[in-house]
Amino acid sequence: MAFLNCLKSTFFIWFLLVVACGNPTKTEKSTYEPTLVLTDTIVEKPIIVAANRTNAYLPLLKGKRVGIVGNQTTIIFKPSKDSINTPTPYIHLVDSLLSLQVDVKKVFAPEHGFRGVVDAGEKVKDGVDSKTGLPLISLYGKNRKPSAEQLKDIDVVLFDIQDVGVRFYTYIATLQLVMEACAAHDIPLIVLDRPNPNAHYIDGPTMEKAHTGFLGMTEIPLVYGMTIGEYAQMINGEKWIEGEKKADLTVIHLENWTHETEYSLPVRPSPNLPNDIAINLYPSLGLFEGTNVNAGRGTELQFQCYGASFLDSTQYSFRYTPMPNFGSKSPKENGKICFGKDLSEFPRMSEVSVQWLIDANINSEDKTKVFNKSGFTKHAGTEKLQEQIEKGELEETIKESWQADLTKFKKIRNKYLLYL
Incomplete structure (x- = not known):
């Protein structure tokens, strides 16, 4: 693939393809050096998939x-x-x-x-x-x-x-x-x-x-x-x-x-990841898939907003009504006015946020409506996260509890990285 880092500001070129094949468990190295594209300035080498x-x-x-x-x-x-x-x-x-x-x-x-x-x-x-x-x-x-x-x-x-x-x-x-x-x-x-x-x-x-x-x-x-x-x-x-x-x-x-x-x-x-913002927010807003809170399915802001009819309307200025559309024949809160947050202009994230889950839980008019325990555990991978949120733990406390496992995983991950 000839494709630059960001389509919003750059573009890609076509190029020759040449490489030597590797063995079954290791990747091969290429000696090919793509040509630089000349515009008003010299741009970086294009990504090749x-x-x-x-x-x-x-x-x-x-x-x-x-x-x-x-x-x-x-x-x-x-x-x-x-x-x-x-x-x-x-x-x-x-x-x-x-x-x-x-x-x-x-x-x-x-x-x-x-x-x-x-x-x-x-x-x-x-x-x-x-x-x-x-x-x-x-x-x-x-x-x-x-x-x-x-x-x-x-x-x-x-x-x-x-x-x-x-x-x-x-x-x-x-x-x-x-x-x-x-x-x-x-x-x-x-x-x-x-x-x-x-x-x-x-x-x-x-x-x-x-x-x-x-x-x-x-x-x-x-x-x-x-x-x-x-x-x-x-x-x-x-x-x-x-x-x-x-x-x-x-x-x-x-x-x-x-x-x-x-x-x-x-x-x-996939149908409900329409743009870069949704993809970047998906790790955090995707956790709402294990709840009864809508995360933008049934709108044009899929995974760029969240809300529910049972969230306190006095706490939110943003509201929307999910309706069946491409990729979502029957969205959560279908046809209901949802109160929540628009995150479509949120800066690029480099961490998972649980603050929005905490926010929805705090501002739910009926606490029993937020979590679908079985579904949330499957998405979170643990029962502990729901327990922490319902106990009122702060986000920094919750994130601190992940660190030992993350450190262990990073050591394993390092063995398999192909790119710096």
Whole structure:
């Protein structure tokens, strides 16, 4: 991918792609140096996503029957003379591979489906892609792990999904289950890496083993500061695959990106993450998913506001009414006037905030309405956070209680980082 740090102020260019392939458990190094773009000033080197580095992975697909795990973010960026004033041009990876006569047999679709239009939590059905005619196998329906039958005609699996670096965002759970299936059936897995827009920090409560599930399969913090490729290596290295097996894993890495690099997504990664602000606020406002408070679903401010009809109207000047819309057929507080806060102009965050949860709990006219205990525990990864909020603990006290686990995780994480 040729893509600059922020589409709001910069743009990307097309470039040549050349790299040497690495071994199954380590990434490869590239000797290619992208050309600088000259405008009024010299800009930084563009970020190159793994999908654009075709020379690195096409040889691994030659003569193989390929299965793709992907969605609407599984894209290759195209050349553009003017990407400042026009949408970022791209082609879907599946379309590109088919045009190159790669033998793609089927597509495995995660939550929200292959085209990314299915509501959160809604079952994704098997089917046939209308554009390519390829079979679509749901990994968010009757099964969440590819079965032996579904993999019997596959020689290699290619995984390419844009992640946002939050534990309960289910694409990393899908990754882990795909790795388990590949390990069980001796099928190589290639992960095409993409930037994590929330990779610049690590924070939040750590998932406790007793509460692991599809919203958090491993004992990691809410925000873990890794790309999906780095995390795949951690899954392998920490023996988190069922039976402590290892997948035959190859990670095709990014170029010209670090964990501190700001990254603007050209395609929404899921229906209710429409822009950079929502993605940045998602680690904090996503915790409202385990409550009865609306976090903007059913509005055009998804994960950029919160509110509820049972919050004290005298404490808030902002109000809105959630209604069914794209990605939210039946939002919380549907049709009700919600009182809360608009955070759509909140500065870029580098930590998880629980202050908004504390605020909603304090200002609820009925304290029993705020938390859905089971749902909140699954999102938080622990029962302790709800208990702390209901006891009236201050945010700094709550965040201090996370530090020992965060320190432990950071030491493990350091072993698997691919980018400084």
